[in-house]
Amino acid sequence: GAGVSQSPSNKVTEKGKDVELRCDPISGHTALYWYRQSLGQGLEFLIYFQGNSAPDKSGLPSDRFSAERTGGSVSTLTIQRTQQEDSAVYLCASTNLGDTQYFGPGTRLTVL
Amino acid sequence: KQEVTQIPAALSVPEGENLVLNCSFTDSAIYNLQWFRQDPGKGLTSLLLIQSSQREQTSGRLNASLDKSSGRSTLYIAASQPGDSATYLCAVKLGGGAQKLVFGQGTRLTINP
Numbered sequence: 001g002a003g004v005s006q007s008p009s010n011k012v013t014e015k016g017k018d019v020e021l022r023c024d025p026i027s028g029h030t031a032l033y034w035y036r037q038s039l040g041q042g043l044e045f046l047i048y049f050q051g052n053s054a055p056d057k058s059g060l061p062s063d064r065f066s067a068e069r070t071g072g073s074v075s076t077l078t079i080q081r082t083q084q085e086d087s088a089v090y091l092c093a094s095t096n097l098g099d100t101q102y103f104g105p106g107t108r109l110t111v112l
Numbered sequence: 113k114q115e116v117t118q119i120p121a122a123l124s125v126p127e128g129e130n131l132v133l134n135c136s137f138t139d140s141a142i143y144n145l146q147w148f149r150q151d152p153g154k155g156l157t158s159l160l161l162i163q164s165s166q167r168e169q170t171s172g173r174l175n176a177s178l179d180k181s182s183g184r185s186t187l188y189i190a191a192s193q194p195g196d197s198a199t200y201l202c203a204v205k206l207g208g209g210a211q212k213l214v215f216g217q218g219t220r221l222t223i224n225p
Contacts, residue, residue, distance in 0.1 A: 004155070031211070033211075033212070033213075035213075035215075042215055042216070042217045042218070043201065043203075043215040044215075045212035045213065045214070048211045048212060050211065056211060056212070058212075059212065091155055091156070093156075099143075099144055099146075099161055099163075099205065100146070100158045100161055101146070101156075101158065101213065102158070103148075103155035103156040103157070103158075104155050105153075105154055105155045106154075106155050
């Protein structure tokens with residue numbers, strides 16, 4: 001079956017612009033995660049959605065970052081007024097009742 | 113604050129060797145520990161998951177052990193192959209209902225033919 005998909009695969013933007021990153025989880029998976037992977041910082045948790053519960057936003061680095069998950073499926077991560085330090089690979093993962101997280105290929109964001 | 117450390121940062125060995133990758137974590141109150149593989153430009157692929165009550169898990173040529181009390185896990189790769197070349201990441205899922213994974217920085221493994 002289809003895995004987790006993310007779009008776009010690459011995004012180049014200018015400092016100060018807003019960007020939207022999309023994640024399509026595996027069908028039927030109730031939990032969805034966003035992570036960020038940057039040089040020197042490793043892989044860090046951003047936000048977690050589980051069903052209809054309030055999301056865990058504890059990993060979002062600033063109020064410029066927000067995410068939503070519509071209809072318990074597709075999720076969008078929005079970064080407003082992008083800064084150069086936002087350049088990273090943004091990874092999405094989904095899981096169901098089990099613990100194994102299935103990751104998408106990521107979106108590479110470059111802020112010029 | 114949970115911290116995960118992986119040693120070594122990079123490892124290069126000839127094909128056919130058995131090897132061990134190390135992962136340590138500072139807080140033993142974990143829910144589980146996972147080992148992932150990441151190929152360049154790709155996402156993460158889950159290799160093995162060990163629940164906190166387990167000591168080890170095996171899949172093919174891979175064996176992962178967990179010593180929660182000492183805060184350590186190892187990934188053993190038997191009879192290494194060039195196709196095993198990748199970055200290997202360990203991650204712990206925190207206990208207490210938290211859902212996020214805390215990752216190590218990874219070990220970049222190169223298997224030379």
